[in-house]
Amino acid sequence: MEISVAFPQATPASTFPPMAFDYYLxxxxxxxxxxxxxxxxxxxxxxxxxxxxxxxxxxxxxxxxxxxxxxxxxxxxxxxxxxxxxxxxxxxxxxxxxxxxxxxxxxxxxxxxxxxxxxxxxxxxxxxxxxxxxxxxxxQLKTTSCWALTEPNYGSDASSLGTTATKVNGGWILDGQKRWTGNCTFADVLIIMARNANTNRINGFIVKKDTAGLKITKIQNKIGLRIMQNGDIMLKKVFVADEDWLPSVHSFQQVNQLLLVARIMASWIAIGISAGVYDMCHRYLNERKQFGAPLAAFQITQEKLVLMLGNIQAMFLLGWRVCKLYEAGKMTPGHASLSKAWITRRARKTVSLGRELLGGNGLLTDFLVGKAFCDMEAIFTYDGTYDINNLVTGREITGFESFKPFLLAKASRL
CATH class of the missing domain: 1.10.540.10 (Acyl-CoA dehydrogenase/oxidase, N-terminal domain)
Structure with missing residues (x-):
């Protein structure tokens, strides 16, 4: 979909700009x-x-x-x-x-x-x-999949999930709800996290699409990640054979090990979004003219572009270092959470600067920036919100867990 040919102000993102700079090599x-x-x-x-x-x-x-x-x-x-x-x-x-x-x-x-x-x-x-x-x-993407943890009543408090798995002859019966599950509207297999009704521990299950009792509804009217399909999952007496029970998931701590990798990847998604917005802005500012000169020639636009560039360099270095810690077996949950929290917040500011630089055209999906601006809001929130990831790192550096309000935490100790 091209922008109106009557106003060819700049090249749209359908012809994607080359990478502007590898500034720090x-x-x-x-x-x-x-x-x-x-x-x-x-x-x-x-x-x-x-x-x-x-x-x-x-x-x-x-x-x-x-x-x-x-x-x-x-x-x-x-x-x-x-x-x-x-x-x-x-x-x-x-x-x-x-x-x-x-x-x-x-x-x-x-x-x-x-x-x-x-x-x-x-x-x-x-x-x-x-x-x-x-x-x-x-x-090989011949089989598509989704991963369902979040529920309508348990988002940040995911470890308290309410979906249950009850053991029966030859398998399990799953009952509950999941929300915001990406890919679920078309996934061939669904990885469902549920609470074992006997042990109260978190277990994992492989559920095939079209299983009796499984109902999936697409979430409509999203402002971000509109191309990705998120949905609500209803499980009513869904039978899962023993052969599709994941035998080594017995706690939320093991679920967290998966989330650590996802948080690294979410950090790099934010870096990628920022890099794309920067590349688009760099080309746009050189093509679009006002007051008889390219926008790139003005001091205020250069200052914003340099701020974006500096943010991206810092994000890359933090993301790269976390990867190296992971490869060396030295990465902690706090490392992954700080990376996800700090990088996504910095990326959010970076795409906001890009939106400013494109003026009214920054509101159009044609130039990528408006779309990326909305997409970044979703990345900022999923795989642990900014606040939750900060608390994970805060717990690691202080030794105090502060996920529950103080009075509630105090009452639970009585």
Whole structure:
């Protein structure tokens, strides 16, 4: 979908701008394999997704016809070794998700759910039979998936989830609700987290689409991540055979291990969104003229552009360092949470500056920035809000847990 030809003020994002700068030469931090992967992902996203993202954003629909192109990137499965997965470094997986998000945040979120939550759940906590059955087709995107933790009454307080799993002969009965589950409207398999009615512990289950008692409804009227399909899930006496119970999920702490990886990826999605907005603004300011000169020639626009550039450099360095800590086995929950909280907040400010720089055109999806501005609000919130992630890091550095109001916490100790 092109902008009106009557007012050709600048090139729309359907023709995506090249990367403006590697200002601090971050290429020096990447391996040749990571550079090659970045190049491949960037080319596919600019060629296949950029020309259609405005159309699908306006329709709030997912472009299913591009799934084979995304599969060809060979990045789904991230760091998982074997079973058809690519076995990337966490840095390589982060660079790939960043390049996807640079063009479209919904596609990157779709890939993150598939790779860093659903596949990783089976790879880390599934049986060998489950890994052999599901991972090869999921890594090739022949089988799509979602990961359901959040519920209508339990968002930040996810560990208190109310969906139950009751043991019966030959399997389990699931009852409950899930909300905001990405990909669930079309997922072939759903990874459902539920509370074991006998042990009160959190367990994981693989639920196939069209299972009796399973009802999924698309969430309408989103302002951000409109291309990604989020939905509500109702489970009423859904039977799951024993063979689809994830045998190694027994606590919320194990669920948290998955969220740590997701928070790293969410950080890099925010970096990618910011980089795409910067590249768009850099081109736009050189093309758009006012007062007889390109906008790029004015002091105030240069100052905002430099602020954006500085933010992106800092975000990249923090994201890169967290990846290296993960690879060295030194990353803590606080590291991942601070990365997600700080980077997404900085990214939020960065895309806001981009919106200012484009003036009225910053409100249009045609130039990416208005779309990215709304998408960034979703990234700021999912995989743990800014406040919750700060509290995770705060607990780690002080030794005090402050998730519950003081009086409630005090009462629980009596």
């Amino acid at each position: 971050f290429d020096d931090l990447l391996t040749p394999e990571e550079k090659a992967l970045r190049k491949k992902v960037r080319e596919v996203m600019e060629k296949e997704i950029a020309p259609i993202m405005t159309e699908y954003c306006e329709k709030a629909e997912f472009p299913f016809h591009v799934i084979p192109k995304l599969a060809e990137l060979n990045v789904v499965g991230g760091t998982i070794q074997g079973y058809g997965c690519p076995g990337l470094s966490i840095t390589g997986a982060a660079i790939a998700i960043k390049e996807i998000a640079r063009v479209d945040a919904s596609c990157s979120s779709f890939m993150m759910v598939q790779s860093s939550l659903a596949l990783l759940s089976i790879a880390n906590y599934g049986s060998e039979a489950q890994k052999l059955k599901y991972l090869p087709s999921m890594s």
